[in-house]
Amino acid sequence: MTDLRPMGDSGTTRLSLRVPARGLVGYRSEFLTDTRGEGFLHHQFHSWxxxxxxxxxxGxxxxxxxRVGKSVGFALQNLQxxxxxxxxxxxxxxxxxxxGENARPGDLDVNVAKEKKLTNMRAAGSDESIKLEPPRRITLEVALEFIEDDELIEITPDAVRLRKTVLDQNMRKKAAKRAKG
Incomplete structure (x- = not known):
């Protein structure tokens, strides 16, 4: 941080920082979230x-x-x-x-196509309506900021998706063991 000062009587503060440009990739969306859309972000090249x-x-x-399949509301409700x-x-x-993004460190293999078990027994309140939070949509800028070394971005005219470099979960585990040992 090179400077910190209040800006008039409006309660705003001006911060001046010197950061590498690669550290700003994808930061704009996080900054707007942190400031609830009220912040201004300006960057300018300083020097090499x-x-x-x-x-x-x-983190x-x-x-x-x-597995391959269609995502199901029942499974997504448990995963959120x-x-x-x-x-x-x-x-x-x-x-x-x-x-999705795990709440904890480490990757987690999940089944998003898991169907609810069907039974003949009916109980009051057993077929509750599923309440899901809206999914976080991934833009190209967010994807570039989000991915790690073992992940790729898949871009199609309809969507921007993220995937692991090695698709098979057993092969990923073997590759992780090889990298550690």
Missing amino acids: GPWAGVLKGR RGVLVAD ERGTLFVSPGEEVYGGMIV
Whole structure:
């Protein structure tokens, strides 16, 4: 931080920082969320500088679909407790596709196509309506900021999707073991 000062009587503050440009990729959306849309963000090239080290990653894992199918509201309702979802009911998914952000560190393979078990028994309140939060839609800028080294962005005319480089969950686990050992 190079400067911090209040701006008049409006309660706003001006911050001047010197950061690497690669650290600003995708930051605009986070900044607008933090300031509730009230902040102004301006950046200008200052100078070339030495390598400042590796930037901190996202710190959370992802929810990865473990099979091909259509996402189902019943499964998504159970999964929204584990993190933020990127898909809505009825969307086609495939194994290795990232369907959400995990609330904890580490990736989690999930079944978004899991159907509710059907029984002949009926109980009052057993068929409750499913309440889902709207999925977080991924734009290209958000995707570029979000991905880690083992992930890819899939861009089609209809959608921007995230996926793991290695789609098969068993192969991903083997590759992770090889990387550690």
